[in-house]
Amino acid sequence: MVTPLGTLDRTPPPFFRQGPSALTKLMFFSALAVFLMVADTRLKITQPLRTVVATVLNPVERILRVPIDAWNGAGDYAMGLQHALSSEAQARAKLAQQAERSSRVEQLQAENKRLRDLLTLRPALVVKSLPAEVLYEASDPYSRKVIIDRGMAQGVALASPVINEAGVLGQVTRVYPLSSEVTLLTDKEAAIPVLNVRTQARAAAYGTATGLELRFQAGNADVLPGDILQTSGVDGVYPPGIAVAKVMTVDRKVDTGFARVTLAPSAPPDGVRHVLVLEPVGLQLPPKPEPVPEESAKAGKTRKAVKK
Template sequence: MAQSGSSSGNLFVEGGAGTLKLLAYLALAVVLMVADHRGGYLDTVRTSAGLLTGPLYRLAGAPAQLAHTLSDHFTTQRTLLAENDVLREQLLLANARMDRLAGVQVENQRLRELLGGTRGLQLNVQLAGLIDIDLDPFRHRLVIDAGSRRGVAEGLAVIDGEGLVGQVLSVTPMNATVILVSDPSHAVPVQVVRTGLRAIAYGTGRTDRLEVPSIPLSADLRVGDVLETSGMGGRFPAGFKVGTIEQLHPDDTRLFAVAEARPAARLDRGGEVLLVWSAPESSADPVGPPAPAGRMREPAASGENRP
């Protein structure tokens, strides 16, 4: 019984001390609140406490901030990749359009050169495209996409923007075959622009070489002289450039000279040619450009003299 009384007394004592401590803390808190409200004495303490707890707050919020930053980064990266793909596609499309425009510009320039080759001449012209080319050493031919249905006839002269290409050899309703001036079996009457000397230029089987034989040694002929069609024989209209003399040498007999000339036409290049034939004086304009192909009269219908 004595032990039990001692135990209850200890509990009472401990309970009294706890109550006194609580009352002391409450009194101190009240004093501090009143002092802070009256004089603001705890501002410095709060500031110091904020400085100490600020890093803790940032550390606690770091995972969420990191997750938000990574999310923004990946979203921005996906957006940039999508925009990059769109811009790359637009760039490729723009480059393709520019390439096409460049091709159209080159084609326009080539057509201007072709039509410019007949400017000032009393000629009718017809544009034709190339289908096939045969540059065998013993056979130089072109196949064009114009035939008898478009008024093409055998013997018509064929030119490009630089000079004489050849003449029509055979015709079908849809196509025609052109023999080039470089063909070994082809010959064209020419004259020297500078002196008017007449001669015959033969093909050699090479697209970069024509041969003009049987020239008198006394003839006034020089390297660099330009050869053009003379109009003799009525096969080729006069005035078209044929080539330029690059070499002169005597033949085997030493009685005549032989001239080697480079063809003026681009025989192994280009995609279009012009068919030309003489126009009646009443229907031709000697100073203006030739009539468009769709409006000019066909040789068979006009009754003109054809080669």
């Protein structure tokens, strides 16, 4: 049977049917994306949807992270356990060393007391201390001073030494009712008498912009890098034996005959929070004997004779 040509269906089958062109689709979806971005930025229309999605997916995320967190936790636990065991071993070794040093110190203190009793020397001074906290640095940019929260009401005296666990920090230069001003050793106006532990030679350390230095040292002075300097205790302010500084460089200048010795403070002043305020040693020393009137008269006659 032959079908007439006019009755044939000339439409393409569904497989070959085509909608809008690719360029039209690209332009439409690009415009839609731009519109959604602008609308989201201006009107926040997707914020509630994001909130709902995040809330719903949060338990799922937590469940999926359980294996990862467990693996990381196991690794951290193993590392922490190893670090704790290592720290415990180091702490035990330090404790043993400190116990040995403590026994030697007690023995030396007992021996020192026996020797002082034998020589009828005055007992060693007991230095009183007062804990304090650094409030803030002084506002003067050309000085190195800090303010502490202890003053006359707590018994702080003028010229009291201020130290921490590392060594000397400075000295109280002003006392207020509830606070005090401490001039640090690195201040340009600061000075402290020191004793070289290696040579037992006395000197004076002065503050500089970069730290400390020993002044008026002869070019052939026995000072070497690495020497430890402590308070000498001869000034009546600082107790003896407190760490002050360490010698860093020694520049022996031939043309002047002096040596420039730079020091690094044992107690860096930056970042200090808690300190100890010591009682000046001079407050515990016996008063100076007053001159006898006869001796004063003889001394006056001698001076007159010398003038004549």
